[in-house]
Amino acid sequence: MKITGGRSRGRILSFLKGMDIRPTASKVREAIFNILGQDMTGIRALDIFAGTGILGIEALSRGAEWVIFIDKSDQAIKIINKNLNLCGYQDICKVLKKDIIKGLAFESLSIKGGVDLAFVDPPYGKGIIPPVLAMISDSGILSEHAFVVTESSENDRLPERMGALLLSDTRIYGETKIDIYKREN
Numbered sequence: 001m002k003i004t005g006g007r008s009r010g011r012i013l014s015f016l017k018g019m020d021i022r023p024t025a026s027k028v029r030e031a032i033f034n035i036l037g038q039d040m041t042g043i044r045a046l047d048i049f050a051g052t053g054i055l056g057i058e059a060l061s062r063g064a065e066w067v068i069f070i071d072k073s074d075q076a077i078k079i080i081n082k083n084l085n086l087c088g089y090q091d092i093c094k095v096l097k098k099d100i101i102k103g104l105a106f107e108s109l110s111i112k113g114g115v116d117l118a119f120v121d122p123p124y125g126k127g128i129i130p131p132v133l134a135m136i137s138d139s140g141i142l143s144e145h146a147f148v149v150t151e152s153s154e155n156d157r158l159p160e161r162m163g164a165l166l167l168s169d170t171r172i173y174g175e176t177k178i179d180i181y182k183r184e185n
Contacts, residue, residue, distance in 0.1 A: 001054060003087075004030045005038055006061030013083045015052045016075055023052045024121060024151060028173050032149055033058060035169060035180060036117070040064040044111065044143070046118040048100055048132065053080035055119040055149075057087060064117075066092045072099040100132060114143035124153040130162060133181065137163030148181040 003011045004026050015023050024032075032055075033040075041063035047056030048070045056067035067089075069080050077097050084090040118136055122128040129150050136148060148165055150158065154177045160167045165181040172178075 001052065002026065003054075003058060003061050005033055005058065006040075006063065008057070008061040008087050011061075011087060013052060013054060013057065013086060014079055015054075016079060023054050025173070025176065028151070028176050028178065029054065029058050031171060031173060032178060033062065035171070035178075036147060036149070038062055040117075043116045044113065046070065046115050046141075048118060048120050049122040049128075050080055050095075050119075051076050051121065053083050053095075055121065056093070057083055057089065059117065059119075060087070060089045060092065066094075068094045068096065068111075068115075070096045070098050070100055072097065100135075101128060103135070111141060114146065115141050116143045116146050118142070118146070118148045119151075120148060121151040125156060129156070129158055133159070133162040133165055137165050137183075142183045144183065144185055146183040148183075150179045150181070152177050152179070 001013050001015045001023050040059045043064040045059045045064050045067045050069040050071045053069050056069050080095050154172050154175050158179050164183050166184050168182040169180040
């Protein structure tokens with residue numbers, strides 16, 4: 001698994017074999033950053049259901065100011081920390097072991113100015129994305145111009161609107177669907 005863009009492009013990261021953690025494929029990551037833009041300078045991001053941390057690390061490689069990684073798995077937390085250390089990003093990140101489905105008091109993260117970008121990549125086919133979108137939208141954690149990128153199965157149907165979030169783009173890559181929500185003011 002290699003970083004596809006930015007200053008760490010080509011760096012090989014660690015990942016776990018097996019189906020518990022499914023890293024986002026490189027062609028999907030490239031597509032996401034082609035849609036959002038390659039320059040993430042100054043962006044503040046969340047990587048929820050982070051797994052290996054690859055989406056957040058891609059954002060950091062492209063200039064993100066900082067990323068908060070959230071996952072409930074001990075294995076994922078170890079891999080994320082290892083990958084952050086491999087890239088030298090450990091000082092501009094926070095890694096939280098939380099089960100987001102049980103809730104997270106986003107306001108407790110003390111984020112001034114809000115989050116500009118959130119990645120939501122849960123296990124496919126479990127109906128997790130809509131309640132997480134609602135939680136993010138209702139939390140007040142998003143900046144005025146925020147985007148939320150979800151990754152799901154091509155068969156998962158997601159809402160056009162969730163609170164302040166409006167679906168602005170959908171792309172399918174094989175069995176993977178990317179939905180991009182934009183925060184409306």
